Amino acid sequence: MKLITKEHILKAIQEIDNEGIRSGRNSSTYDLIYNNKPYPPKLVISIANKYATGEELDHNTFAGGQGTPAFNLLKNEGFVIKNKAHNNSNVTKFSEAVDALIDYLKISDSIVSKFSIIKFGARAKYVWISDDSNTICDDNCHYELIERNGLDNTKGLSVEIHFEDKFKKQYFSLLKDNLPSDVYWNDKHKPSISITYQNIFSYSDPELLMKIEEALLYLEVNLGNKVRNIKDIINSVNVKNDFINWFVSRDGLENNYFNQQFGSSLSRFTSEVEKYEELYKNDFKNDLFLVNPTNFISKINEISKNIYNNSTSSFSKYILTGNGRPKAILGNKNYITFLNEFFEKQSNNKLKLNHPQQKIMAINQILYGPPGTGKTYNTMNKAVCLIHPDFSKIENREILKEKYKLLVESGQIVFTTFHQSMSYEDFIEGIKPQTKNDIVTYSVKDGIFKNIVKMALSEYIKDDIENGSEKEDFDQLYDSFIESIKPEEGIRKGTFTTKTGIEMMLVNANDKSVVVKYLWDNNKTKDKEAKQPFIISKEKLKKVLLEGINPSEVKNLKLELDPLIGYIHCELFAVYKSFYDFVIINKGEVEAVHFNYKDQSYEEVREQYEVVDKELIKEKNVKPYVLIIDEINRGNVSQIFGELITLIEEGKRLGNSEELEVILPYSKDKFSVPPNLYIIGTMNTADRSVEALDTALRRRFCFEEMLPKPDLLIDKNIGVVNLKELLITINKRIEVLLDRDHTIGHSYFINLETEQDLRSAFKNNIIPLLQEYFYGDYEKIGMVIGNGFFEVTEKYDKNIFAEFPSQNFPEAGSINRLKKIDNDFNIIDALNILQKKSKSDNE
The missing domain is CATH 3.30.1460 (Yope Regulator; Chain: A,)
Structure with a gap:
């Protein structure tokens, strides 16, 4: 049967066409379909074997059916096999x-x-x-x-x-x-x-x-x-103009690239971008700025691959002339970042909780394994892909890291590390001291977990406007306020007045701050114009408004504003008074202003959640939030989670049939965990085994083991040393002497390129790790890495010890000392000894 080709099969079909199907050789279950005509598959194979070997194959000597060698042969040659039961449809409507x-x-x-x-x-x-x-x-x-x-x-x-x-x-x-x-x-x-x-x-x-x-x-x-x-x-949409506007608007926020490279000339920058567009289309037969919003991740991969390659295309030659601008402008920090931000805004960053990617991912999971196996590295991948499943297709790690950074900044991903000092008060809530005006007071402060629960819960109370592109009330009010005072920029008039009635003028008003200065350097003599500007940031105005401070009721600026915004309370009061009046005219009262949920307390968010129709909540589109807990087993989990360990179970979360809530001990807030909060933990099995972990924790988390992956090192060689073989050898010995939990991960080797890198890895990482594993037992360490890393053994007997009437002198033995790993240390020879290789093995 192995010699049968497509040509032999076609000859068999031709023979059946000429001579008909032999008696008793009709197929009961399957047909081979060729030119819309059915043939018995086993009969075809039998006859085809005759054309291949000269001898027809006895149909009783081989099997037919899905997955058999005979059917696999037919399929591999491009023939279709159908189940007879489904050829006769017997349908009437x-x-x-x-x-x-x-x-x-x-x-x-x-x-x-x-x-x-x-x-x-x-x-x-x-x-x-x-x-x-x-x-x-x-x-x-x-x-x-x-x-x-x-x-x-x-x-x-x-x-x-x-x-x-x-x-x-x-x-x-x-x-x-x-x-x-x-x-x-x-x-x-x-x-x-x-x-x-x-x-x-x-x-x-x-x-x-x-x-x-x-x-x-x-x-x-x-x-x-x-x-x-x-x-x-x-x-697809053309985003060229949007990108140009985005790039120009960012100048001065993160760098001054537009000013430095193009002298702030929009026409020069536009001309350069159009040059890139032309070159890109000529070289890669694609439009640089034509992007399909439903598949923009593919565009990011395409651009990343093309602009970072070293091909001989004219686009690459343009880059290689020494002009680094194309990569800078189109790369990860600019155009690719723009695409992420632009299309995320278009889709409003919303995903249904029943998205397939989220169904696959457990709501609570722990990545566990030996050190260096990529646990923390993979939490970034999992968190980003859970929030944006399309990022599972991203090939460029830098793009994924940039997205991770943005999600952390927005509060949608929170990263923390457990340690022995971590407590319930740090993680959930606790009474913490704070000093105001040299007076120590105590108040309840929310911890890491309670804060992210608040943000996840707030998704369920946002209305349709908030889920769209509209800004929160405060942002709208601030922007309108800026627009109303903008005409007074630079005019020497008392636009604002301090609490004591001193006039201030408006220097500049923008979306980030209001810049003011006094009209006079000395308000009594008024003989010299003031020069010192004062910047009143938008965030400081928000802080004061959040407290609901009425300017007419402020008695002592230092006592009432200093703790909130710092030293420039006089100047801020002048602007705030004007802003407050603007808010009251437009909203009637401060309580009517909607602030970002980040600025509200957990109690305020929870109260708003309580009045929302629970049926509407079930249908709501919400963002997922992710809490990453690195080294989760290094903290006292029972103490840190306290009574909330039960609430993180999927079935006990808000909206589920078995939902639970507790009353928190300090704030007395009602507390429960929403279903759009995912927890990803990591655990180093060399610190504590999975079996020894708190049973309550193990029951509520899914565990994903992450072992060393030597295959990632398959093509990595330094001199004659193959890093894949080296890792396998070391880990086999560790597993025999200890266990699998103490093996060494591939990440210790994956970025090594030179002999010096190898020296550093063994000196700073691998040998210290082995010393910890074996508690300084140099004999066992030597059994793993060989005597190439050790000085010549020094023998000793009891004569080395001082005279003393003791029966406990040790027997004769030897002292093992590690060699000093410096630039003169021959790491290749040492690793050849480790792997039991002679020079001839490497030749």
């Missing part, structure tokens, strides 16, 4: 045909088996069919199975690609001259249009399901990629 087709596709071997069928109710005479990438799948375009009348006016089934009305002209203009022979344009589905497979299939056709599959396969093979490409073009 549309709903039966759809159900039968769903079952039929489950056992199909073609790409159509990955298609999805979308039903539209029992009475509908059509279904949408989605391709395997879920691109041809919506009201823009989709495959469709629909009931239509045939030429004889009897009802049958038609297979089509359907384009909705508002998109049909674009598809028609781009496809009209490129249709394959077996399809035609069909305008019967007005006002939409379809590309229809030429045949309408009768319900009574015994091969109905097979023919539907073949029609779908024909459309996919001949038109699928063309339709997907057109859809990408239709959905």
